[in-house]
Amino acid sequence: MKTQLQNYLNRYASFSSEEIDRFYNYLTPRTFQKKEFLLKEGDICKNKFFIIDGLIRLFNIDNKGHENIIHFGIENWWTTSFESFITEKPSLLYMQALEKTTVLSINKENLEKAYQNIPKLERVFRITTENMLIAIERKNEFYTKMSSKERYDFFIKKLPSFAQRIPQYMIASYLDITPEYLSELRKG
Amino acid sequence: MKTQLQNYLNRYASFSSEEIDRFYNYLTPRTFQKKEFLLKEGDICKNKFFIIDGLIRLFNIDNKGHENIIHFGIENWWTTSFESFITEKPSLLYMQALEKTTVLSINKENLEKAYQNIPKLERVFRITTENMLIAIERKNEFYTKMSSKERYDFFIKKLPSFAQRIPQYMIASYLDITPEYLSELRKG
DNA sequence: CCTATTTCTTAAGATATCTTAATTTTTAAT
DNA sequence: ATTAAAAATTAAGATATCTTAAGAAATAGG
Structure with missing residues (x-):
């Protein structure tokens, strides 16, 4: 350590x-x-x-x-x-x-x-x-610029291995989407 | 200075x-x-x-x-x-x-x-x-917890004099509301 | 393995918020 | 004062996203 x-x-x-x-x-x-x-x-x-x-x-x-x-x-x-x-x-x-x-x-x-x-x-x-601030700035950035679907796709694309460590409903929560709606988005 | x-x-x-x-x-x-x-x-x-x-x-x-x-x-x-x-x-x-x-x-x-x-x-x-981070943390906080109407009321209540320095459509933008919808909210 | 718990999906109806576009009001500039 | 520019309002129709509720699938614990 x-x-x-x-x-x-x-x-x-x-x-x-x-x-x-x-x-x-x-x-x-x-x-x-x-x-x-x-x-x-x-x-x-x-x-x-x-x-x-x-x-x-x-x-x-x-x-x-x-x-x-x-x-x-x-x-x-x-x-x-x-x-x-x-x-x-x-x-x-x-x-x-x-x-x-x-x-x-x-x-x-x-x-x-x-x-x-x-x-x-x-x-x-x-x-x-400062790094923390940058991370937040980036998150806010992609929040304001993207739809729910886009946020999800972006997240999965950027952090594919990380996405597998956490349940989908938590990804939804992080992306400010209901789990039900995320499920729909993934389907369509 | x-x-x-x-x-x-x-x-x-x-x-x-x-x-x-x-x-x-x-x-x-x-x-x-x-x-x-x-x-x-x-x-x-x-x-x-x-x-x-x-x-x-x-x-x-x-x-x-x-x-x-x-x-x-x-x-x-x-x-x-x-x-x-x-x-x-x-x-x-x-x-x-x-x-x-x-x-x-x-x-x-x-x-x-x-x-x-x-x-x-x-x-x-x-x-x-750190203070910047706190400010952002607070903003995110009240974003996730409040509806558009609540965000507006909260903003006006917390920063009445500041709110008068900036046009309403910029307050709307800051609060992530369209100016038209904010106008409706103010009416109702 | 088997059962219980957790996670994910489906679908229908509801709603908060946006879009567009036109009109009015307010503010600033000459 | 008058005109131009900026800001705010109105209203109708559109839509992205949520809510609820139930069932299916996956995962974990014993």
């Missing part, structure tokens, strides 16, 4: 093994079983999670009781409920493992200490947050 | 006047007239803009020729087409002043120098990027 983290961090700035060790001490490894929740609506999201391995989804439940998947997280992504983590208010989001998932988690206090201790981490998180 | 920037930066970390000066030297003040474009689709977005005063909109044009406003930017916000700025590929977005707008702009090269020169800036941009 430490090696994986090291490879990841060194993408963005160069860290000595000693620095990696220091950062690593702030992190707590945790494993979540399939279907287990990392976070539920109403909880205050106290951690950022670095996904070592596995798959998680971030979603909310609307007033009709429908789940809306906001994004998926896979290995080498940091994930959290940003708003809750930063404002320390109850989260509106759920975070759930879709496969057995191993993460390194860090709470706010330790993260702040780590920033003080290893300022280069500011850079890493500045960049990963 | 320098004072405004200083106040802004000191929200996130403490900077000496000397550091502010150093950063300020990397920045170029520019003024855009109402309706002038800061960026057009196809351009590579070479700058981040810190809005001193005024109002801009970021939007794309879909394959039906409709404008979709992604967000507005006002004083004390950094704005850019993230994807284009970071990847240095042509932007899919337009950026346009809706009022006479003064900005401080910085290009990638200078920003990178500034990061080297004043590492605390990594922190500032890490945090502003």
Whole structure:
């Protein structure tokens, strides 16, 4: 795990093994079983999670009781409920493992200490947050430009192997389509 | 302008006047007239803009020729087409002043120098990027949870004075509603 | 294997929202 | 003030997508 983290961090700035060790001490490894929740609506999201391995989804439940998947997280992504983590208010989001998932988690206090201790981490998180924004910008982009059918085709074409890791009704949810309608789209 | 920037930066970390000066030297003040474009689709977005005063909109044009406003930017916000700025590929977005707008702009090269020169800036941009993410997270949130009518009412209620600065058809665009339908919603 | 659970499909009727196009109102420019 | 341009409204018909409900297929657990 430490090696994986090291490879990841060194993408963005160069860290000595000693620095990696220091950062690593702030992190707590945790494993979540399939279907287990990392976070539920109403909880205050106290951690950022670095996904070592596995798959998680971030979603909310609307007033009709429908789940809306906001994004998926896979290995080498940091994930959290940003708003809750930063404002320390109850989260509106759920975070759930879709496969057995191993993460390194860090709470706010330790993260702040780590920033003080290893300022280069500011850079890493500045960049990963930018990458997150780009991912969202792209999603919004293709949302506004495409019909349901087009979004689905695009998704399947772009991420064929990923699409096979998740049930179709979750793809539907992510693409903001009802599973029934997606089923029709696939037929026609 | 320098004072405004200083106040802004000191929200996130403490900077000496000397550091502010150093950063300020990397920045170029520019003024855009109402309706002038800061960026057009196809351009590579070479700058981040810190809005001193005024109002801009970021939007794309879909394959039906409709404008979709992604967000507005006002004083004390950094704005850019993230994807284009970071990847240095042509932007899919337009950026346009809706009022006479003064900005401080910085290009990638200078920003990178500034990061080297004043590492605390990594922190500032890490945090502003996080704030951006939160804003987007909130927008997506209220998008998935609300009908068109609800989105409009919510927007007007939350930002009554801001709503008066922009034409109704742009609010419609931002809320992903056709102007005609918004007009109906307002009536009923 | 067998059963239970989860996921996917079908189809009919409902509806929120869009399209088009014309008209009115408001705002800006000379 | 007058005209031109921009923005907002109206209304009718069209459609993409949802809802509900039921049944079929696939997958996973014991």
